Amino acid sequence: MKSWTFLLGAQLRPGGRFAEAPGDAKLVGMRVSVLGLGYVGLPTATLLAATGHRVSGVEPDAARRNSIAEGRFFAEEEALQPLLRDALRDGMLTLHAAPVPAETFVIAVPTPLGPERRAVLDHVWAAADSIAPVLAEDALVLLESTSPVGTTRALEDRLREARPDLRTLHVAYGPERVLPGNLLAELRRNPRLAGGTTEEATRHAVSFYRSFVEGEVTGTDAATAEMAKLVENSFRDVNIAFANEVAFIARHHGLDPFAVIELANRHPRVDVLRPGPGVGGHCIAVDPWFLAEGAPDRALLIPAARAVDAAAREEWLERASALCAAGQEVICLGLTYKADVADLRESPALAIAEALARRHPCRVRVVEPHLKHLPAGLREATLEEALSGEAALLLLVDHAAFRAVPPERLNGRVVLDTRGIWRNV
Numbered sequence: 001m002k003s004w005t006f007l008l009g010a011q012l013r014p015g016g017r018f019a020e021a022p023g024d025a026k027l028v029g030m031r032v033s034v035l036g037l038g039y040v041g042l043p044t045a046t047l048l049a050a051t052g053h054r055v056s057g058v059e060p061d062a063a064r065r066n067s068i069a070e071g072r073f074f075a076e077e078e079a080l081q082p083l084l085r086d087a088l089r090d091g092m093l094t095l096h097a098a099p100v101p102a103e104t105f106v107i108a109v110p111t112p113l114g115p116e117r118r119a120v121l122d123h124v125w126a127a128a129d130s131i132a133p134v135l136a137e138d139a140l141v142l143l144e145s146t147s148p149v150g151t152t153r154a155l156e157d158r159l160r161e162a163r164p165d166l167r168t169l170h171v172a173y174g175p176e177r178v179l180p181g182n183l184l185a186e187l188r189r190n191p192r193l194a195g196g197t198t199e200e201a202t203r204h205a206v207s208f209y210r211s212f213v214e215g216e217v218t219g220t221d222a223a224t225a226e227m228a229k230l231v232e233n234s235f236r237d238v239n240i241a242f243a244n245e246v247a248f249i250a251r252h253h254g255l256d257p258f259a260v261i262e263l264a265n266r267h268p269r270v271d272v273l274r275p276g277p278g279v280g281g282h283c284i285a286v287d288p289w290f291l292a293e294g295a296p297d298r299a300l301l302i303p304a305a306r307a308v309d310a311a312a313r314e315e316w317l318e319r320a321s322a323l324c325a326a327g328q329e330v331i332c333l334g335l336t337y338k339a340d341v342a343d344l345r346e347s348p349a350l351a352i353a354e355a356l357a358r359r360h361p362c363r364v365r366v367v368e369p370h371l372k373h374l375p376a377g378l379r380e381a382t383l384e385e386a387l388s389g390e391a392a393l394l395l396l397v398d399h400a401a402f403r404a405v406p407p408e409r410l411n412g413r414v415v416l417d418t419r420g421i422w423r424n425v
């Protein structure tokens with residue numbers, strides 16, 4: 001397979017205009033359609049509009065469109081809201097239920113994990129089918145949804161089949177690396193990849209990203225960009241699994257895994273990550289399967305890492321469950337998939353707390369300072385109640401509010417600390 005990687009100068013595309021003198025050319029004023037206004041699509045559409053592109057945001061979910069229009073969606077993303085408000089007020093960002101004609105289309109729709117641990121691409125194909133009728137000659141279509149290797153090529157085939165009349169169509173993959181909680185800054189500054197199905201598509205994609213991204217934009221081919229994106233999150237997953245395996249073995253020997261890791265990390269070329277109750281979020285728990293599905297016979301470490309992750313969840317659930325079975329109340333601290341966010345997607349903490357509460361409904365309560373309401377089936381406790389009562393504590397998420405609790409306040413209590421914040425208790 002042909003592969004190319006290079007950095008390109010910005011280029012003028014039809015419909016755009018130079019923001020500066022052609023020497024440091026930057027595209028602005030293009031008509032861009034962003035499909036899917038979620039974690040990736042909404043900040044992208046907002047930043048594009050703030051940069052001077054005319055953006056149509058396509059979101060089939062009417063409730064989500066309304067909450068975006070009213071400033072309720074992603075209210076916690078403080079940097080995003082003023083830009084979004086301005087873009088909507090000035091008409092630089094308009095909201096639609098279905099695509100309208102544009103020069104560039106950005107597809108940022110969900111790609112969930114299916115029951116057979118394969119990517120479900122139905123939303124990508126639906127988005128492709130919806131833009132096919134409004135594609136014009138020389139259009140650029142960018143897929144940003146995390147996808148298995150080969151998806152961008154298949155997307156192009158699908159569009160060409162739907163529109164055999166188009167002589168020129170550019171299709172590229174532009175993976176996203178945003179971290180929820182700081183979406184706008186991440187989107188603006190992170191380095192990016194742009195991989196076309198042809199060199200020309202790559203050039204157009206790189207120019208497009210350079211028009212609104214400050215981070216370095218590297219051009220490559222579509223399949224390399226697709227795989228690089230999957231490798232990033234799989235790297236994290238495999239390394240966290242190693243940390244959890246180290247923790248299993250350390251605890252087997254009666255050792256403190258955090259102390260073992262801290263000492264091992266004094267080696268200048270060793271950097272073991274921190275163990276915990278498992279990984280969560282939209283990406284790290286999901287993307288490794290997308291990588292493995294491309295060559296299942298060659299993927300040995302990835303499924304093993306996923307199995308270690310499941311074992312970590314199981315271990316903490318069983319340890320807490322044993323306390324409940326012995327008559328102890330257990331208060332779970334934290335539900336979200338990582339510290340200091342309100343995001344519950346694929347959260348191991350939530351899975352553990354829910355499973356524990358199902359087994360011992362009267363013996364389990366939860367403190368989650370980042371949620372106004374707990375998911376159904378969970379009973380709430382305050383942090384003060386957790387610290388002053390006699391219940392055992394199961395620390396699942398290292399929120400700042402919990403890290404601020406001095407270990408002395410926990411003296412004499414049973415504490416299961418999955419994240420190692422109170423190691424000296």
Ligand SMILES: NC(=O)c1ccc[n+]([C@@H]2O[C@H](COP(=O)([O-])OP(=O)(O)OC[C@H]3O[C@@H](n4cnc5c(N)ncnc54)[C@H](O)[C@@H]3O)[C@@H](O)[C@H]2O)c1
Pocket residue numbers: 035036037038039040041058059060061064108109110111123126127130144145146147176177178179180282283
């Ligand atoms: N959330 C992240 O931090 C993150 C980071 C990198 C990559 N990604 C990837 O980006 C993609 C989007 O993720 P997200 O977190 O933004 O998802 P999301 O669920 O927050 O938003 C996706 C939106 O797409 C809409 N949608 C569904 N079908 C559509 C269609 N046919 N046309 C237009 N809109 C449609 C949904 O209604 C939803 O509002 C996924 O592939 C994800 O893996 C996400």
